Amino acid sequence: MYLFDIDGVIRDVAGSYRRALQETVHHYSGWRPIPQEIDALKSEGIWNNDWDASMELLRRSGADVPKRKALISIFSGFYFGGDPDGDPGAWTGFIRDEPLLVDPAFFAQLTAKGHRWGFVSGAEPPSARYVLEQRLGLKDPALIAMGDAPDKPDPTGLIRLADQLAGDDEPELVCYLGDTVADVRTVLGAQRQRPDRAWLSLAVAPPHVLSDPNARPDYEATLRNAGADHILSSTTASLDLC
Incomplete structure (x- = not known):
């Protein structure tokens, strides 16, 4: 997942x-x-x-x-x-002015590989729905946005959406990909609250850092030191990790 x-x-x-x-x-x-x-x-x-x-x-x-x-x-x-x-x-x-970092084909690939997927974000619901539904064309994507759960790093929203998508078919692994220390800590919190489930923290530096060779190493080291399991070079690089 x-x-x-x-x-x-x-x-x-x-x-x-x-x-x-x-x-x-x-x-x-x-x-x-x-x-x-x-x-x-x-x-x-x-x-x-x-x-x-x-x-x-x-x-x-x-x-x-x-x-x-x-x-x-x-x-x-x-x-x-x-x-x-x-x-x-x-x-x-x-x-x-929000360049997309993925395209609809990325989610089609996830679905074709049998993966369930969704979004846990601190963005306001109108903003989150706009990018997911109107710009990416995703139909009713599973989403936890601002106001649906406590702010990250509280893991409530992450756990809730994983439960919703799992239903009666528990996934072998739940991967969460974020770009901040708060995202990494959200996964660590989920691990503490739901140790019965396997969680993996994937992290990627945001574009303004990825494009800066001076800032990127320190930023990625901060994510790694916070507890990220894998540091990725892009969102699409996550495709075969879970």
Whole structure:
């Protein structure tokens, strides 16, 4: 069984979610964190939610921290550029700049090999459904998104989706592919809570790191030290591991 994170694994969010985080922090403080500063925060393993990450960066910078609801509104304005629950065709925000890291054929291959698959993501449901259903053309994909379960690294969502897909046919192995320390820790948490099931943590550096030969070794070492079982060069490299 394959379960996937979405951001940094299925789509490149350097120019969308990450950029919205940068612009939100800049909106409130005049300071725009660089990607390495965001990566350093994410490497702590507890800032999977970009709204919370924005607030924490503001807090650490010494800036006034707004109410969470107000920050979410500003962030969503940058990211969606329209009503998150409205027509995606009317969105004008950074979500329009999200290169795909896989294509529909990848999931067809998983299915052809007899693998069950789904997604466990901290992305907002409209954003997750947009990339999976409209851009990739997947029909009713199994999905746990923001609000469906506690934020990662809490493993509740991962365990729940694995249970849902397993039904009465327990898989030999459940692999989860993510791009952050929080994703790795989510698998470790699942191993502790459900030791009766075999779990494997697959990790891949996000595109902005993969393309940087200076940053990639340290980032991958951080994932490995956090407990990742395999470090991959791409999402598609996971095809024959589980």
